[in-house]
Amino acid sequence: MITLFxxxxxTLLERLRESVGKTRSEFAARxxxxxxxxxxxxxxxxxQLESALLGADIGxxxxxxxxxxxxxxxxxxxxxxxxQLKSELKRQILKILQxxxxxxxxxxxxxxxxxxxxxxxxTGKTTTIGKLSNRLKKxxxxxxxxxxxxxxAAAIEQLEVWxxxxxxDVVKQKSGADPAAVIFDGLSAxxxxxxxxxxxxxxxxxxxxxxxxxxxxxxxxxxxxxxxGAPQDVLLVLDATTGQNGLNQAREFWSHAGVxxxxxxxxxxxxxxxxxxAIARELNLPIxxxxxxxxxxxxxxxxxxTYVDSLFD
Numbered sequence: 001m002i003t004l005f006x007x008x009x010x011t012l013l014e015r016l017r018e019s020v021g022k023t024r025s026e027f028a029a030r031x032x033x034x035x036x037x038x039x040x041x042x043x044x045x046x047x048q049l050e051s052a053l054l055g056a057d058i059g060x061x062x063x064x065x066x067x068x069x070x071x072x073x074x075x076x077x078x079x080x081x082x083x084q085l086k087s088e089l090k091r092q093i094l095k096i097l098q099x100x101x102x103x104x105x106x107x108x109x110x111x112x113x114x115x116x117x118x119x120x121x122x123t124g125k126t127t128t129i130g131k132l133s134n135r136l137k138k139x140x141x142x143x144x145x146x147x148x149x150x151x152x153a154a155a156i157e158q159l160e161v162w163x164x165x166x167x168x169d170v171v172k173q174k175s176g177a178d179p180a181a182v183i184f185d186g187l188s189a190x191x192x193x194x195x196x197x198x199x200x201x202x203x204x205x206x207x208x209x210x211x212x213x214x215x216x217x218x219x220x221x222x223x224x225x226x227x228x229g230a231p232q233d234v235l236l237v238l239d240a241t242t243g244q245n246g247l248n249q250a251r252e253f254w255s256h257a258g259v260x261x262x263x264x265x266x267x268x269x270x271x272x273x274x275x276x277x278a279i280a281r282e283l284n285l286p287i288x289x290x291x292x293x294x295x296x297x298x299x300x301x302x303x304x305x306t307y308v309d310s311l312f313d
Contacts, residue, residue, distance in 0.1 A: 015292045015300050017310045018268065027056040027274065027311055031089075035082035041074050045082075049089070056274030057243045062281040066092045090308055096277055097304035100286040112144075112190040113197045114223050114230035118216065118257055119237040120249060121204030124265040124291060126155060128237050129199050130162025131291070131299035132263075137167050141196040146186030147172035148179040148219060149203040159201050165296055169193075179203065179215065180222040187226040200231070213256040220258070234259045235288060240267040240275060247278050254283050264302070265291035276307065 030052040034045060046067060053063040069092055073079045079088055115132075119125050126149070133143045145163050149155035153175040163170035171186040183200060190198045200223075202216060223230040236259045238246040253259050262279055267290050276287055287302040 015298075017306055018292070027052065030055065031086070031312065035086045039082050041079050041082065041085050045085075046071060046074070049085075053274065057278065058274035059244065059247065059278035059282065062096065062278050065281070066096075086312065090312055093277055093311070094304055094308045096281045097287070097307065100280055100284045109229070109232050111194070111196045112187070112227060113232050114187065114200065114227055115197065115233040115235060116200045116202060116216075116220070116223075116231040116257075117235050117237060117263075118202050118253055118259070119204065123204075123237045123239045125204065125237045126158050126162065126201055127294070128235075128263050128265065128289070128291060128299065129159065129201050130166055131296055132289070133162065133166040133168045133199060134296045135299060136197055142193070143168040144186060144190045144193070144195045144198045145170045146183055146198055146200040148182045148186075149201050150175055150177045150179050150182060151203045155201065155203070168199075169195075180219050183219055183222050184226065187223060187230070191226070213252075216257050233261065235261050235263050236285075237263045237265060238275075238279075240264045243275055244278070246275055247282065250279055250283055250285065254285065259283075259285060261286050261288035263287075263289045263291065263299075268292060276302075 031049070034048050034052065039045060049070075050063055050067050053066065054060065058066075066089070070079065070085065070088060073088060079085050117125050117129050117132075129145060133145060136143050143166070145159055145168050147156045147159045147170060149159075150173065156172050156175060160170050160172070162168075169189070171182065171189050173182050173185065179202070186198055186200065189195070200219070202219065203212070220231060220234075234257055236250055236253045236257075238250060240246065242249070250259065250262065262285055264276065264287055267276075279285055280287065290300050290302050292298045292300050
């Protein structure tokens with residue numbers, strides 16, 4: 001059985017660490033200035049720390065909750081030094097990131113496992129599918145890619161390119177076909193060929209377009225008719241550089257599409273990688289993968305401990 005979400009290898013951890021470099025350089029620098037030496041933990045320090053967290057795009061709600069926990073410990077005289085404050089801040093952020101992942105990690109699913117990949121245009125959905133297919137193929141899985149983005153002929157062609165590169169079969173129809181019909185064909189083929197995983201490429205849709213969201217729900221119903229429990233995963237691809245707007249997208253897709261996890265692209269291009277924490281806390285959604293570049297191997301499983309350590313190193 002394919003579990004899909006395993007622990008990354010040591011070399012991949014280094015690539016994840018590199019991907020948060022810009023966030024680390026800004027966030028860590030500001031935090032280190034605040035909590036070094038023998039500076040007392042007082043209200044002014046906590047206020048400045050709050051500004052640093054907001055500057056990293058951790059979000060107002062999440063920042064307030066973290067600061068409330070820190071202030072309570074200061075009041076109870078559990079945090080008396082800057083070093084203790086830093087350690088507790090790391091622990092609070094790590095706890096937020098690990099909470100949603102703990103509820104869903106490691107669940108084996110009988111084949112075929114059906115993965116919908118959703119998001120707005122330009123976030124890198126099809127590229128992410130190619131990279132994910134490549135990872136699964138290397139693990140020995142038989143993968144079928146389902147070209148359910150029928151609105152753009154270029155999307156079908158792009159998926160075929162990634163299929164050839166990763167060694168996965170692609171099921172498609174002509175441009176303009178009913179996406180649900182493509183899913184029917186794709187899952188029928190997967191069952192006939194005893195495939196392990198089906199990855200469905202969906203059309204880029206704005207989270208504000210209710211008709212497109214309704215169509216996505218129809219696609220999910222079609223999948224469930226052919227494979228019990230499908231789709232087992234709905235991965236939302238987000239561009240990390242969009243910051244809080246990405247959180248708004250995630251919120252709408254979560255409510256309409258039943259998102260089970262996030263793939264974050266372009267994390268290496270933003271100094272506001274705290275959006276990772278905001279998504280995990282406010283939507284209780286785990287970050288599954290991080291895109292670290294344009295090559296086929298540039299998709300790294302997200303590891304909360306590595307991310308948090310990287311922020312503070």
